Amino acid sequence: MNVKQAIRKRRAYRSLEPVKITPELLKDLSECAQLSASCFNNQPWRFVFVYEPMMLNKMHEALSSGNEWAKKASMIIVVLSKKEYDCIIKDRIYYQFDTGMATANIILRATELNLVAHPIAGYSPKKVREILNISDDIDVIALVIVGKHSKTISSVLSDKQVEAEKNRPKRISLDKFTFFNEYRIK
Ligand SMILES: Cc1cc2nc3c(=O)[nH]c(=O)nc-3n(C[C@H](O)[C@H](O)[C@H](O)COP(=O)(O)O)c2cc1C
DSSP: OOHHHHHHHOOOOOOEEOOOOOHHHHHHHHHHHHTSOOGGGOOOOEEEEEOSHHHHHHHHTTBOGGGGGGGGOSEEEEEEEOGGGSOEETTEEOHHHHHHHHHHHHHHHHHHTTOEEEEEOOBOHHHHHHHHTOOTTSEEEEEEEEEEEOSSOOTTOOHHHHHHHHSOOOOOOHHHHOOSSSOOOO
């Protein structure tokens, strides 16, 4: 699979079935994050791979109500970083940009390995902090829900989520977000 194929294949599926989380998979995904670009090579990202059943169960408490489907995850990757870990150039703050790029590497590699890796913002950072003993000065930026895509649509999904399972949510057209040689408000 080439990069464009992985980009096309990646979807935020919500119907999941279990997949075995092996040390090889953890190393593979970690290496893909490791090779990501970052400002001054600061590498501000931190990832907690939660896959032991007892810890995964605890993480369920942190999920928002619309994310019930994520309880079928075989692994939840907790994406962490901190402003001070990366470049701050006047009003430009880069830690979330760089951590997002590293996370995208993980997501695309997981996709290539035929896994679902679905980032979510619908969780309680406070609960995640309590469960994993993360201090307040570290940002809990996202969770990435990992599993295998199930063809059987999850019964906990809303109508809108069921629709998104079948068809990729619409994108804005290229002309709305691309500019050539000059920028104009569109
Ligand atoms: C930062 C971020 C937060 C998201 N939060 C949630 C979420 O809480 N629950 C959810 O079901 N999907 C969540 N998503 C997935 C998006 O809804 C999904 O990517 C979007 O609808 C496009 O669908 P596609 O990724 O399948 O193309 C999130 C995605 C991103 C990047």
